[in-house]
Amino acid sequence: MNDFEYLEPATVAEACAMLKRYGGEARPYAGGAYLSIVMKQGLIRPKALVNIKKIQELKGIRFDPSEGFVIGALATHRELETSQLIREKLPILCAVEREVANIRVRNVGTVGGNLASGEPLTDLAQVFLALDARVAISGPSGDRTIPLEELFVDLYQTSLGEEEILTRVIVPPPPPATGIEYIRFSSSSVVDKPCVGVAVRISLNADRKTCGTVRIALGCVAPRPMRAQGAEALLTGHPLSPQLVEQAAAAAAEECSPISDLRGSERFKRGIVRVLVRRAMAVAYDRASHASTLRLRSGQAGSA
């Protein structure tokens, strides 16, 4: 690993100023789950690491009646997994986190770092996308909040400026009669990075039969986590039927753009997308039909 300066700001503003001072040659550092690996491999050689771990305003998980769930960038995977609040009100996240990497990574890896790395083989982004999450970003020139979708640009590339820091994830309270399911598919060991990850969220109309809002988020099958909007559109306004599920699953498999790599061929990944969308959709719809309160029903995230 190369030599680097080590900086320890107390506030977000201070951190942004430090990043600015190094003009793109500094990196914010939190859990280090991603950064330590790419630095050891010599893929990036920052001149400075800005340790943001001690910044209070980036911590914590809370519920705000107007904004929804506010997850600080420094919240670790483990915190999300074990949060009482999340477990009661957004249990799908706990279920997903239980399967992220392994306990050692979950103890240090942060939600903010996970999203800001732009790592394409990940799980959380799909679930957040399905929930219409937004991310708050701070920089020297002020704060902004963007839909999570707009954060991801390409493989390992995000729309974060070099002087900016992702500060929190905001998940709006889902509408009533909403069901969500996430299925992580590993093509080899259960602890391998996912080969395909599919999240489906269905919020039913007042008739509790026809689909209102549908989100189908696909991970690992494009340069960035993506929504299968064509497939979503097929369902909106319709009750779920086996034929419709089959059509939407096929559409999602068409819409993505997987590449052949160590974790599977393009053909295989499209096939898996199709199976997972079909399976996740059935579960999400069932959960939506039985949803009574804000609490999103979820046992554990499916593991295909």
Next chain:
Amino acid sequence: METTEIGKSVRRLDYKTKVTGRAQYLADMSVPGMCHGKILRSPYPHARIVRIDASKARQISGVVAVLTRDDILHDQGIEPFYGPVFKDQTIVAVEKVRHVGDPVAAVAALTVDAAEEALRMIEVDYEELPAVLSVNDSLKPGAPLVHESVKLPASGFADLAELKPVEGTNICTHFRLNRGDIQRGFAEADRIFEDTFTLPATQHSFLETHACIAQVEPGGRITVWATTQNPFVVRTQLANIFKVPVSKVRVIVPYLGGGYGGKVYPKVEPITVALAQKAGRPVRLVLSREEVFYTITKHAAIIKMKTGVKNDGTLVARECEIHLDTGAYAEIGPRVAKKSGYTAAGPYRIPNLKIDSYSVYTNKPPAGAFRGFGVSQSAWAVESQMDIIAAALKIDPLELRKQNGYDEGDKFVTEETLRAVGLKECLDEVAKSIGWGRMEQWNNGTVEQWSRGENIKRGKGIACMIKATITPSISSAVVKLNEDASLSIYTGTVEMGQGSETVLAQIAGKELGIPLETIQVLGVDTDVVPYDLTTSSSRSTFHMGKAVQLAARDILRQLKQIAAMEYGVPEAQVTFAGGKIRLPEAQLDYSDAMFKRFGMQGGTLVGEGQVKTSTKNEFGEKSTSAFWFLAAGAAEVEVDVDTGRLKLVKYATAVDVGKALNPLGCRQQLAGAAITGIGQALFEEIAYDNGQPINPNFVDYVLPSLGDMPETIDPISVEVPDPNGPFGAKGIGESALIPVAPAIANAVFDAVGVRIKDLPIKAEKIFLALEEMKAKAR
């Protein structure tokens, strides 16, 4: 303190040291004045080295020595060529590099950072050469040659004497085995089955990477601390390379962090010694995980198998062609190929055989010994095809195996008589454990009947194997009885996690009737311990165990003499029980006898034991193995017919251990080998792009985790004692690994009717095969 028992489980003697993290491993050791070594490696699979200029590297502050081909070619004190079978390796590349990662130069510096910086300053001009990156490419007429010529050693291994490289080709060795009349055999067959099976290069994945500390004294005396499974072989090789007598080379082996065959024969020792010699001070070299991928792999293989069978299931003929990708250097590949050839008939009586087994050079990192030594390659083909035959003939796979399997006294393919053969006991035990035959509860249906919601299908599979141990070989042991009747054991057996310390202490303790707590097994230091060939080939319990037993008996013999002399009784009247010497009228402690002998509280009795196995067995036949390994495995799997995802539900492994000296140790060895086998079967594969490994790390090279394990792994010790083993014991280190992959593949076939012939059995392969099947059914 209780007297030592065998056949009763004891906790391994080193457990506290290891679980508390206090065990000393090489990478954590240092010696005074030590500097750090780093290796510059080839970025090309095949290239001529036009120019090397290390002058800038030498100027980096902290750099003590830079080693290039000039140093080894022009130093009269160095023999540049070495290798266990052929002298085709050099310390650093001389004329050309032959694989990505081939060492080109090395640096010793005061800090690791300075060494790394110096590596970047070494200028190398390469002229890229066309490379052969697969066995098929390598065998094409006119293919580029990895070695234009290969130097043979003056004297080599007796068992490999007939094997030579085929001049003008990339064939490293060609082993032939012919038995009976192959044409008549096929003519007698009712059915003939032809299949090709493949498996990829994989890693040993020991936690501890290769490392070495070397120190060269002005007089030429060499001391190395090495991560090696065969210190005496490393000693010989270093003596040859650096042109000194073996007495001038000292090899010390701390606890080894796993070996599995990946630490036999010289690895980083020659380059570290050359660096230390040039630096004039000790050097420590520790490989990164990536570098291990360049250093040693398991042989990838292509196995073509043609088998003739009678309608009743009797095997009558087999023709088999095995091609093992041995990479850029022969290493021990020729013997791996030979052992693959010997076991291509599996544990079955097949009267007519034509077996050709090749080790083939390619421009890939070298392949060498790997737990199972060629048999995990051949058994993948043998045991998969057994089930193909069973399905075609509608015979129960278990019955087909028992019908053709070896019994006591049968002749092996070499025509030697098999002794102590627990094959069918192993098959019956795993069948019982897995509930073989109880399949009715799972109605897997046919492809046409598969519908959504019933996507999980179950199946069971079985496999078995026979393997030989390295023969001839030598193990010697020395034990010292101290004045207080405690015992010190000196052997060259390397404790690498297998529990050898514990079992050797048990054997000595049982023989002498003394408590385990009073016995110390010393670490390996070739200056101190007597010769042992190698800690590999599952040979230590059988060979070194016997040597320790003989050494302990040598002590008893001396004690008997002392007692007889001191008490004036005939030796025949002196007996031993419970750690005491019994005379007609008295009973003596060993310490009393020692006091009588030396006349004071002091002195040492030294016992010696030697085991030398022969190329002739007790039947007067030419023998290729001092004893035989037999084992079976059975798997129960679930397959998701939509995704191809496989879940291992249960795995049972039975090994004929001869006699379980430490039943707990046996269970751990069996389960451990099975787990390695599960990784090899399901996930593991080194992926290459133009000769460059693209997953040389444990993020992308996927090892099995606890979450991938079945809820039950049932390790079963079958006991068919071998008369020559200590208390009847045989070796067990490798056996349990070998049947895993075919047992799982056979279970997949049982579950969904898909036959996977290419390891690893990944979800994608099952998925694609199922897609094809579903398309046909439509």
